[in-house]
Amino acid sequence: MPRRIFITGYGIISCIGNNIDETLTSLLQSKPGTGRIRHIDTILKDELLVGEIPKSQEELFAMAGITPVEGYSRNALLGIIAAREAFLQGQLDENRNLKTGLISATTVGGMDRCELYYNDFLTNDSRNAHIDAYDCADSTERIASLLGIHDFVTTISTACSSAANSIMLGARMIRTGRLDRVLAGGCESLTKFHLNGFNALKILDKDPCKPFDQHRAGINLGEGAAYLVLESEESLEKTGNTAMCELAGWGNACEAFHQTASSPDGVGAFLAMKKALEMSGLQATEIDYVNAHGTGTDNNDLSEGRAIEKLFGESIPMVSSTKPFTGHTTSAAGSTEAILSIFCIQHQVIWPNLNFRERISDLSFSPVEKLLTGVQVNAVMSNSFGFGGNDTSLIFKKV
């Protein structure tokens, strides 16, 4: 019998809340957090709708409990805020003899400061403290160092599926006996770099995004950080933590189709979901809800929708994308949506797919339109798909 993996803590920050409680409140009020760009100086400022956290760098320093000093990226501060919330709830500061790991995910890394100071990097020494902070490992090492985690520390970058892959790796590190508990998730701040990049790909919506709608027009990029505490059963006995739910299955597959587009029949999505389902030992009919990747692009939603149809056949579970709430937090999306999925199990609710009006003509199902409360939710599938056709699916189950 393979070791079981339990979730015992979580922490989150996004445009719908600075912590777990605020996030849950916004969701229960069906209140999205998207708006105009305020903290980045870009020509796209008045053009795009994004899920920006309404906090300045100084405010984030205060929230992270750190005296402002050169060298911290916005990304690292977001990571610290969410990771610490999860760390405290999972009581990782105790039982230090347990083997503990930190697996974080990011793709833009410290680009938010790098793009501001790049000309200084090239010409003078005034911003040298930020040179080291531009890579992906910087935010991870700052979190590790602040929280004192060192047994295993790494960073994953598979674009928009990154944080789901860090949760999956964390579970595998526990299952193979390398670690007892893991803080796993991801962080990503908005940057001029990827706002322009996504804009060049013409996949951004200027209005609130409409996943799974016939007239969907693209993504609202977002930012945030989210981390989960994963523990083995043996670790639970020592920490005395209460399991919120179990991570019952995971699967990753590759489209091997195109660098940025999904295949028309969603082969990668199908394989990832199928692997996760098989591992969970659940029947397809036992999945109560799919928290879809649902970016709102033409390509993703059709491809993911077809993969869902193929996997679930006649009995498609309730499906929604929560990206209209948070925006697409890219490398943090996997762990952000893992937490939103766990909420469904804890509070017996299903989140609405905001802004949906008309079913995609090529699909047989529509997403959930209104908040559902008092529903029985025992098992949730959470999908995260990234550039390079990197597709990951996670299944959370009630204990």
Next chain:
Amino acid sequence: MAFINGIGLISPQKTAESKEFLAEIVEYTADYLKCIEPGYRSYIDPIQSRRMSRLIKMGIASAKMSVAEAGLAMPDAIITGTGLGSVEDTEKILGEITKEERFLNPTPFIQSTYNTISSQVAIQLKCHNYNSTYVHRTFSFESGLIDGLMQIEEQTASNILAAGIDEMTMNHLQITRRIGQWKMHPVSNLKLLENSSPGALAGEGAAFFVLGAEKTGSAYANLLDVKTCLNINGSFKPASLLPCFLAKHNLTVYDIDLLLLGYNGDCNFDPVYLDFANHFFPGKAQAWFKHLCGEYHTATGFGLYVASNILKHQVYPEILHFNQMNPPRLKNILMYNHFRNVNHAFMLVQAL
């Protein structure tokens, strides 16, 4: 543990054009050691390759070299480690958006995404299996190897393609020179230790390995284990970590025949290796390799190539000797690498 059944390496040495193990050594007196790239025509369709940046091409070519050597058609997993991804593409975008923000060419943006190499290799091999990318400084390649070793333990994969790949540009070199990472002037890679000075000699490379649950005819060695440890406030304690790591494979420090160390010519950090060797392995043979490939986040990819070849061919070329000691036999190699005394990693490789 996993068998190393195939290797593809593009490096500043002639590793891409010849299977011979370091038969001819290339000397450089340069700011950094640059890869000797193969002709890409035999690896990538020229129409596709025209749009690919350098790192992607190096990745695909070295991946194809490794699967060809191992005779592997379809890996069960593709795992890449890269500290910085395509620096060239990232710089292109930064150059544009920091001067005048206007509609970008999307290609550099797509290629700057770190997992592009892993997914391009998947596209080339039509591989729908597990795919991942690690981007943690000098843990990047090691994290991928650990992932691969776990896949074999979990029996979710029997053949894994694992890589370490990074490139250097003059621009990036100049930026990171500001924080003391590199030598300030060109030096000869073969006289790296003659004039002790701060900063390492930079390099680059693309190394792909086929890790197998079963040994094939092309096998080099057995990768027993990999361990990383972040040193925060003295948390790296080799006195307890090292014996534990070796004991898992029923080995002690006395069983290690050769130490392969990450000396890179930086007088501020090379003493960490010397202290480690003197303390735990007094009188043991010490080898080094970074004078041949330079320092970069995934330089241990070149190191694993060196360890694998020493064990396969049972030779210990003089160019690798760091001290005068000769190993009694060539069976167990311990590679130890660190980055600025923060990122410490062990790799244990055994002869077949």
